[in-house]
Amino acid sequence: MKTDVCIIGAGPAGLLLGHLLKAEGVDCVVIERRSPDYVLSRIRAGVLENITVDLMERIGLDRRLKAEGLVHDGFNLADGERLIRIDIAGLTGQQVYVYGQTEVTRDLMDACEERGLETIYEVEDTALHDIESDAPYVTFDKGGQQQRIDCRIIVGCDGFHGPSRRAIPASVGKEYMLEYPFGWLGILADVPPCNHELIYANHERGFALASMRSETRSRYYVDVPLTDKADDWSDERIWDELAIRLGPDAAANITRGPSIEKSIAPLRSFVFAPMRHGSLMLCGDSAHIVPPTGAKGLNLAASDVHYAAEALTRFFKASDNDAISGYSDKALSRVWKSERFSWSLTNLMHRFPGGGDFERAMQVAELDYIANSRAAQTSIAENYVGLPV
Ligand code: APR
């Protein structure tokens, strides 16, 4: 098989890029290790920045998002006593959509056949070859038969555990990693949200987040020690802890119900540079991971895809051989600023094991400063809605 661009990974990054390239007449094929159902089963966050919404609009796949998504003008920080509302619409003129990121993947997936975006699922033993040449290729097994895709560019959209990043020589690549000493225990429940906007809480007992998927489906999180297992937490124990950490006002509005999903995810900050080497480009989680505080994961993948699609379209349609060379620096510039925001909000809103009274006093002081400073709130707001691409 021969194509212009071979995309490895059919998560949100891979499918978004595939649709954008297809719309521009750039020939591409997407290969995916898992089944469509498995890809859709991945638990994901629920906040979309404008860059993600804009790209879905550009490929004409924003209908359901606009029909079912909730438009939010603000979100809240809670410090155990009060809610500090960040008026993102008033401070930035922008809003965010609350819409399950899994639904973004579903919308992208459902459009592949009608749009002629070739996506090959359940491949095995994906391997990248000759990425430093102008004629790279990808091999994989499908149904016991080895297949080969010859292409001009490979784009690794294969997530943190995929092979693409690892195909870049260690002498070329540099990894930046920070692992946090806690995880997030998340539950999904078919109950109405306790608040019409998100609440991120830093209580003396720990972090909590009240989010939602719709007006009848809620998503909550508490931070837990890395040694905890989801089975250690009964639904009642989670509801009790949420009521304490989110504060009395939110607690009074919590509707309890059986969890339909319960899991613990570790938190890390990770960046791999460069995001291009030879004929290989990286997008999304293959190149970076952010802690979920601020819901930057998918939205950062979207800005990578925006830059990659722009560069690849110029390369293939305008014979601009320099377009791709600037991709890594441009993408990394926004990646690092999102990493900083996610790291900063995680440090502000979580109680770190071993953190002493001084660290706690600094968090209380920063939250008090934010509560009383338009400038501080504006800084948080412009990062939350997403910095310009
Ligand atoms: N061959 C083919 N596909 C692979 C391989 C492989 N060897 N290894 C991994 N993949 C696939 C995975 O099965 C997965 O479907 O690559 C895809 C990567 O998708 P994600 O991990 O979702 O990463 P990405 O598309 O970059 O999503 C970015 O979206 O919802 C958020 O939190 C999520 O931060 C993440 C963001």
Ligand code: PHB
């Ligand atoms: C979610 O709704 O799952 C969510 C929202 C905001 C975050 C993380 C997760 O920062």
